[in-house]
Amino acid sequence: MGEPLATAGSTSSDYFEPEDPAFNEALQNAVLPGDAEDVSQLDAALNPEDYPDLIRTQHTLKRSHSMVEDLDETLSFHHVIPLEQRQGLSDEDEETYGASAFGGFGQYMRRKRAKLQIQNAQMDDTDDKSSEKSRIFQGIAIYIDGWTQPSVQDLRQLIVKHGGTFHAYLDRKAIVTHIITCSLTPAKIQDWKHMKIVTPDWLVKSVEAGALLPWKDFIFRPDDRADEIQGTKRTQKSLFDGFVSQTKSRTPTNPPSDDSPADKPKAGTNTLNTPDASIEVPVHQEMESAQSALNLLTGPKRSRSKYHTIYMTDPATKEQAARIPGYAADKSNPAAQRVMANPEWRSAHTSVAPDFIEGYYKNSRLHHLATWKAELKNLVSEAQDRVENGVAEVIKVDAESNLDDRMEDGVSMRRTELNMKSPKAKGKQKAEAEEKVIMHCDFDSFFVSAGLVDRPHLRGKPVVVCHSQGDQGGSSSTSEIASSSYEARKFGIKNGMSLQQARKLCPSIMTIPYEFERYKRFSLQFYTILMSHADDLQAVSVDEALVDVTTSVAQLTAKHPSNPDPAKEFAEMIRSEVKRATGCEVSIGIAHNIMLARLATRRAKPAGSYHLVHDDVAEFMAPLEIMDLWGFGWATHNKAEEKLGVTILGELAKKSKSTLCDTLGKGTGETLYKAIRGIDEHKLESDKPRKSVSCEINYGIRFENNEQAEGFIRQMAAEVARRLDAVEMRGRSLTLKIMKRDVNSPVEPPKFLGHGACDMFNKQTPLATSGGQATSDDKVIGDHAWRLLKSFNFDPKDLRGIGIQIQKLESSSTPGNPDAGQAQLPFKRLETPTKSEHDACSSRNDTKDRDIFQVVVQPPSDDIVDVSHTVDGHGLSRAQDPRTELPSFSQVDMEVFDALPDDVRKELEAEYKRRLDPPESVSLGNPARRPEPRDMFPKITIKGTNVKRITQQLAPKARSTISPKKHNIFRRSGISITDDELRELDIDPEVFALLPEDMYREQLSLARQAKKSGGIAALVTEANRERIEIKATYRRSRSPSLYPKKPPPKANYLEPVGIKRPGGQKGERLSFTETEDVQKVIQSWVETYQQHPPYQKDIDFFAKFLVQSADSSRSTDTGMEKSVAVLKWWLMLIRRYWGMWEHEVGEDGVDAESGGSGSNLPVGKAWWKAFRHVKEQVDLVARKKFGGSLSLR
């Protein structure tokens, strides 16, 4: 071998001439699957050509791609083609190209292989004019897996031209030396973990370099984005996700070099060796740092009162409760007791309400703070990652202009991103010799000052931020004060007090509501400013951060050496910058370590900065209390006081280290000993990984039975699962935290719907799927949690708080512990955020979770797909979001593609073209550029990334919305059905927009069918039916719960008939409905007219009342009762005054009427007559109901 093949022909028949020895030889030497024993390389026999346009052509899409792909899919029957047979090809074309017999699959495959090899050879021979031969791939047998960029076809040409062997089938691992791929399924990764898997870049670069580059520089890492502009994140998480974060860019970190020839597989080496080669696993730095990292959750800022009183509105332990001054008037909350007695209220507002969790998280301040903090931390560490990877550019974000664009509605920071100042060196790794400058930056009463920005009239007044507004809740409000202005603090008001307490201290206190939106915005601006100056940054909370500004200060010092305190000047600069951006004051404490910086901030407040320099430390610390030190609390304070009798740091400084260790325990003692001397070894913690994910709710938990409790647990499990998915984690351990009402505390605690004094219980259980894998599955979590809760055997009525925490997190894409349990098929659950962010989120929101609750879900931001490229394809968007579903072009069946209608095809073409553009700029190397690809690559790639990130920020922030409705509408608007069309189909667009996704398709098709199928009648009935269906389904889908959706029935009381105007007393307009009142009116009437017969008007008036009251169509039977009682009273009265007339009139009415001459006769007679008349009328209506007449006996 090694002889150039001199072929001049161009038609295929030439190659099959028996007298072409070179070709025969080539064939002989060709490596075919199964030929492992006598591998001889095709290399030399071939005449590689220097194709100057090769790389350019790699984007020319060829129909044959699909064929090649198909072949990969075909079952690989291994069969060795007899050599003779191959040699005989030229003689008997039919052997290879003849028709296959039915059932001759083996034959088919055999032929196919032969054809492929012939094709390879052919390829090699086409237009080879040059006698030069590249043999750089000599001895390398390559299999290409899946979709690649450049395409398989081009790679194959490349390989063959440069002396390599291309295998279409991977029948045996042994016969190939390398596998080329851009993306691998986890199964394959597992399967080929001992193979050399490289990216196509290896080949391309090697050809460009004219030499075989070390393959190790191009090791395929599962995270490598095959094609960034494709917008589709890999659909399956690969197993090596944990290792890839330092190689975000797909540009090789090590540029190709001409060294390490040792790595180059030698030509002719036995390819059987390859199984020994293994993929190098890069060890992630962060993994190490993870172990050394301290507790991530520094917790919310604690109030540090000198009085050792803590202020909180809902203490959980009795110990805490004892230290809290009464913030509520009653031991138990009477309002809560009252409302809890009402079943409707209860079902609507406590944990049994279906949307309880949603509401809880929407309104929980602590939740917002915690989420933001986590998000801020992620942003910070992301920024640092980018800095470390050397890809970040120095972008100083113009806080004022950009942030507003980033901030859409929704109270999440996920989409935003911080750009870290480009590093001189990473802060942490800096030589310790240099004195650090740590700044502790903290907003002054953040919530209040943020709220005051647009409430200037409240400035200078005592203002607090709490839920309860105005006079709402009145003087007994237990609403907790989250933040108070300095003016309010003068009154002794402290954060954490209840509003009621604060009102006592300062009756004129003003309240302003929470404005999470604004806090978030300010917080981001704050962090953006800090980021631009910091070497390193630790997010403490939304309004508080620790920054390492050593470099900046050093620069400043260098510039103005005369400046006495550049650090302070720098701090003032930051302060004014923040003030300009947010309008709020920040206080900055400066020192050489974290602890001192925190202390310095206390001195700096309000609105100032303070530099605690080395020499002042001892003096500064001496008067402080233990509790003033960060990280030391009440418990330490108590211990010190009890055992040492002192709590002042100055005093404690005199104690020996061992004394402190003895009294406070080794760790605490030692830390305190150092702390007192101003030594703090804590490092800024900016990139600590999350250790647990949890969901805890202890407000409004009121269950009546186990079913409700279980339902709630499951909802919480779903919530936890969602959070796990959001951070792409899975857990192996679950802790259930239960707060159970203390037996001695009232059922309704003082804090409205709070938890009150509770006993706490924790239980932990290993969490695993049935296969022993870590999980983030809500069902599994729910099962475990519920089992734990059941094992407590608590009365569900006593539950006051539930928390589910998942620990032992592992990335959802790293392989499970391989030796744990039995071997598993390496199928991984498809992670949620693999599709377009937008899509994943929307579907999550409207389908199954819709009926449970909606919480902001934040999948990791690096998964964000650029949503700004909205493709407005009519035909496409209907089926699916084209961005997510379009296969790469090489996978497209060209026949089908050609058969598509013109407009659709054009659209597709345009879309593919759009996608292809960027890589062209990357890899469309013209020869001039080639010598320095290194310069080109990183820059371009980075640009791409950054542009993408920016567009993300600018793009409508559909994802983080809290309101699912808004989201739906946004999404639905992408559906290519117009409102007009909907109306035509007799569907109300508004109703339609609210339908869950699965339904609206159904409805749409039904409606269309109806329209097609028939006349108006059919349409109408169909439409009606739909409406009914919609209604029914809606009800079903919204509530799997027991609770009534419609308002519960309401009692109906007929308005009692009353007397509006009491007779005889004009001018007075009263309404009498009660029997006694009416009786009084009657009495006064009768008594007024003792000497005079009653006026007919008055009689009618009373008659009207009595009749209406007795009328069953107007009144109830109580009205009848009343009527009877009034009549009886009237009867009694007239009997009293004119008793003697009763019988006379009764027996002989005509007589009495005509012959009335006595003094009392006319009056008495008239009264009796009136009475009987009225009685008759009443009888008449009573008869309608009961028959007979009323008895007044």
Add this chain to the structure above:
Amino acid sequence: MTSDVSLTFNQTVRGITEFIEVAIHAILYVRQVYPTDLFVRRKKYDTPVFQSRHPSLNEYISGAVKAIGEELVLGNVDKVVVVIKDKNQVALERFIFSVQNMIEVEPYNKDTSVQEAMSSAALGQYFRAFLVKLNMVESQIGQMYLGEDVSFAIVLELKDDRSPSVSHSKDPPPWIPADNQHTTAGASTAAQLHMLRAVDTGIINLSLAVQESEEKLRREREPEIDVKGKQRAV
């Protein structure tokens, strides 16, 4: 079980049917339809009541009340009349339980607390008032002196245009058409109605009244209980 929770529809129906059953026993006792030693004293609604010990009588009453309950749930009932009649089937007194359905309740809400409705505890108190009134009914309509031959019947009066629902079991329907003269519709103008008590639950309002028939009043006025008296009146 008493509580402050407002009644549900089903609770109201159950409460009313239960009360009707208790009241029927009380009526039979008070009006001396059966000998007093047939009854035992029991406590119900915190008040002493008398309950028949006669098994077949109890069975009749409970069967009838059950059937009443079935109609009551459907909202068909207008009145339940316990008519006391003499040996000639002439109605003498009618104890009228009048019910009035105030609200329509969807089937799925029948066990939901009705907002603003009366609580079950309060309803119990009302029933007690009913029974107290009933036990004192002699003060209004006098002692029953009509002799040994009185008997009684339970008449169900439905709302206009309603008919008793078809029974779902094989058993024949519990109701037969009533003798018109036993019903309130058959009461003559001279019949005297005494309202005993009424209650508005807001769900189903209930009242109890007793009606003396004209015949009874006539006999009272003319103590001779014979045909002769009747003839004289005509």
